[in-house]
Amino acid sequence: MVTSGLSLGLSSIHHGYTINQDFQAAVDNVTLNIAAGEFVALLGPSGCGKSTLLRLIAGLEAPSRGKVSSDGLPILEPNPERVLMFQDPTLFPWRTVRQNIALSQDICGKRDEAAIDGIISLVGLKGFERAWPHQLSGGMAQRAALARALINHPRLLLLDEPLGKLDALTRLTMQTELHRLWKERSFTAVMVTHDVEEALFLATRVITLSARPAKILSDIKVNLPFHRHRDDPEVLQLRKSILTQLGHRDDW
Amino acid sequence: MSGTNATSQRHINDRSLTRASHDRPTAVISWLAGPVWLAVALLTWRWPDADDFPNTSLLAALFAFIGVILLAATTTGFLKKRAPWALAIGIFLGGWEVAQAKLLKLPRPFFGTPQDLLDVFITDWSRLGNSLLHSLGLLAVGYLVGSVSGIAIGIGLGRSPRFRYWVHPLLRAIGPLPPVALLPLAFVLVPSSFLAGEALMILASAFPVAVLTWSGIASVDPAYYDVARTMGASRSFLTFRVALPAAMPQIFVGLFMGLGASFAMLVVAEMLGVKAGLGFYMQWAQGWAAYPNMYAALIVMSLMCTGLITLLFKVRDRILIWQKDGLKW
Ligand SMILES: Nc1ncnc2c1ncn2[C@@H]1O[C@H](COP(=O)(O)OP(=O)(O)OP(=O)(O)O)[C@@H](O)[C@H]1O
Ligand SMILES: [Mg+2]
Numbered sequence: 001m002v003t004s005g006l007s008l009g010l011s012s013i014h015h016g017y018t019i020n021q022d023f024q025a026a027v028d029n030v031t032l033n034i035a036a037g038e039f040v041a042l043l044g045p046s047g048c049g050k051s052t053l054l055r056l057i058a059g060l061e062a063p064s065r066g067k068v069s070s071d072g073l074p075i076l077e078p079n080p081e082r083v084l085m086f087q088d089p090t091l092f093p094w095r096t097v098r099q100n101i102a103l104s105q106d107i108c109g110k111r112d113e114a115a116i117d118g119i120i121s122l123v124g125l126k127g128f129e130r131a132w133p134h135q136l137s138g139g140m141a142q143r144a145a146l147a148r149a150l151i152n153h154p155r156l157l158l159l160d161e162p163l164g165k166l167d168a169l170t171r172l173t174m175q176t177e178l179h180r181l182w183k184e185r186s187f188t189a190v191m192v193t194h195d196v197e198e199a200l201f202l203a204t205r206v207i208t209l210s211a212r213p214a215k216i217l218s219d220i221k222v223n224l225p226f227h228r229h230r231d232d233p234e235v236l237q238l239r240k241s242i243l244t245q246l247g248h249r250d251d252w
Numbered sequence: 253m254s255g256t257n258a259t260s261q262r263h264i265n266d267r268s269l270t271r272a273s274h275d276r277p278t279a280v281i282s283w284l285a286g287p288v289w290l291a292v293a294l295l296t297w298r299w300p301d302a303d304d305f306p307n308t309s310l311l312a313a314l315f316a317f318i319g320v321i322l323l324a325a326t327t328t329g330f331l332k333k334r335a336p337w338a339l340a341i342g343i344f345l346g347g348w349e350v351a352q353a354k355l356l357k358l359p360r361p362f363f364g365t366p367q368d369l370l371d372v373f374i375t376d377w378s379r380l381g382n383s384l385l386h387s388l389g390l391l392a393v394g395y396l397v398g399s400v401s402g403i404a405i406g407i408g409l410g411r412s413p414r415f416r417y418w419v420h421p422l423l424r425a426i427g428p429l430p431p432v433a434l435l436p437l438a439f440v441l442v443p444s445s446f447l448a449g450e451a452l453m454i455l456a457s458a459f460p461v462a463v464l465t466w467s468g469i470a471s472v473d474p475a476y477y478d479v480a481r482t483m484g485a486s487r488s489f490l491t492f493r494v495a496l497p498a499a500m501p502q503i504f505v506g507l508f509m510g511l512g513a514s515f516a517m518l519v520v521a522e523m524l525g526v527k528a529g530l531g532f533y534m535q536w537a538q539g540w541a542a543y544p545n546m547y548a549a550l551i552v553m554s555l556m557c558t559g560l561i562t563l564l565f566k567v568r569d570r571i572l573i574w575q576k577d578g579l580k581w
Binding site: 090094096 | 473479481482497575
């Protein structure tokens with residue numbers, strides 16, 4: 001099944017939160033256009049407003065100022081075409097792993113058991129379908145959350161550190177799987193990550209954000225063919241310039 | 253990446269605890285229980301009563317019968333954890349039998365003998381049974397209607413600001429009032445004492461259920477709503493498939509408190525207005541100084557209450573199977 005991606009437009013977005021009667025800006029004048037089928041990685045220091053940006057795109061919150069639109073239409077509320085995989089797995093504790101993964105199907109009222117089976121083996125949770133979330137490890141819960149996000153073929157996939165809790169090896173496998181799915185289904189993806197290598201391995205475009213409130217520091221096209229090797233000199237070069245952007249010139 | 257792992261899978265499915273192996277003292281107690289009951293039976297049968305008590309030989313036979321059953325349970329290995337209790341109850345009944353039926357050591361008529369109690373069950377079982385059924389009926393209707401409306405009110409309070417605006421003040425005004433305080437009013441206002449009792453029991457059980465359902469829904473992690481909303485969940489899905497299951501642990505606390513309140517309300521209503529049921533039976537027994545009858549009614553009532561609480565916990569364990577708490581009734 002081929003789903004085509006959504007395009008995204010963010011024009012001069014400002015957003016913030018009131019904490020103890022103080023308005024704290026979290027996103028500062030972000031303008032960003034993402035074409036259908038792009039894979040965009042967002043990099044930035046902790047607490048800078050990356051998750052906030054994804055919530056705005058998902059339609060869970062409306063920005064204080066500015067407009068978010070997809071395919072030219074303003075985003076006013078959440079829509080199953082745009083699925084957000086949260087930073088925390090937030091599996092429903094009263095549902096088994098399988099029922100959690102089937103959540104979006106239960107919401108729209110039609111189960112597709114074969115698709116559920118497929119996605120469960122894709123994320124390597126076979127044999128744990130009937131486990132309760134509290135019986136999973138952190139990484140397994142994250143994989144279940146990934147499966148839950150992927151199950152209904154979203155046209156825009158918003159990933160908030162999707163592989164953050166996985167061990168290095170599982171992480172590599174999941175990166176390959178994500179890449180394969182993206183090729184296969186040609187959805188648009190926006191992924192927050194702290195891992196520059198991961199961004200360079202998966203993304204067609206890497207955007208770095210400043211510390212809070214988030215401003216766009218750089219927007220780098222990754223014009224490298226897949227399958228990329230992590231020790232490719234061009235990848236290393238990009239990695240160096242991105243780390244420099246993020247203020248870690250000396251640390252890499 | 254095949255994360256499948258047969259051992260951990262078995263671990264997940266295996267919810268039962270392995271039975272602890274039994275040490276010597278328990279085994280000795282287990283072998284003691286049957287003989288003690290048999291000895292009590294012999295004592296009851298051969299030692300002449302101090303007064304003219306009914307059913308002495310039947311009581312002895314009953315003790316003997318239980319003794320034999322306990323012996324059989326020991327040989328087949330059924331009697332393990334409960335053996336100390338079986339022994340203790342045998343010793344208690346034997347002590348009571350000797351102290352009162354044989355030696356008349358306790359003040360009469362307030363303390364009867366074991367055979368008096370047995371006699372009540374033999375001669376008055378149909379009235380006791382009818383009272384039990386009547387109480388159960390009164391309780392079931394009041395408690396079920398009260399719980400369901402309590403859950404509905406709690407959902408309304410938790411999910412609808414307009415509902416909360418109108419109902420919250422009413423809840424604050426009426427809820428904390430002990431329903432017993434409304435009893436005189438209810439029996440005057442409501443023509444049938446049965447209906448008045450029901451109304452008060454509904455009040456008694458609905459209040460804690462409503463408050464705890466509300467509190468459960470209010471404390472649902474908003475991230476759960478976000479997850480469902482990004483998948484296009486409707487308001488009713490958010491209420492019934494997200495908020496309600498997430499609030500279930502608290503709702504069961506409310507149901508538990510509501511059941512306790514209904515027990516209290518049941519007895520008060522039956523003692524003061526409703527002319528039937530176990531409460532009324534007890535009132536009657538006390539009026540006629542028929543103390544064995546009162547004890548019998550108390551025993552039946554205690555069995556009823558503990559049985560219902562057990563039932564509630566069974567339902568809870570079924571519904572909250574996803575929780576990792578090991579609370580056992
Ligand atoms: N619901 C909220 N209420 C108040 N402040 C919030 C809320 N959500 C986020 N913030 C604030 O907005 C800022 C950005 O938060 P955000 O979660 O977007 O950071 P992030 O870039 O995702 O960080 P991390 O990489 O650590 O996940 C933070 O300063 C945070 O305190
Ligand atoms: Mg974040």
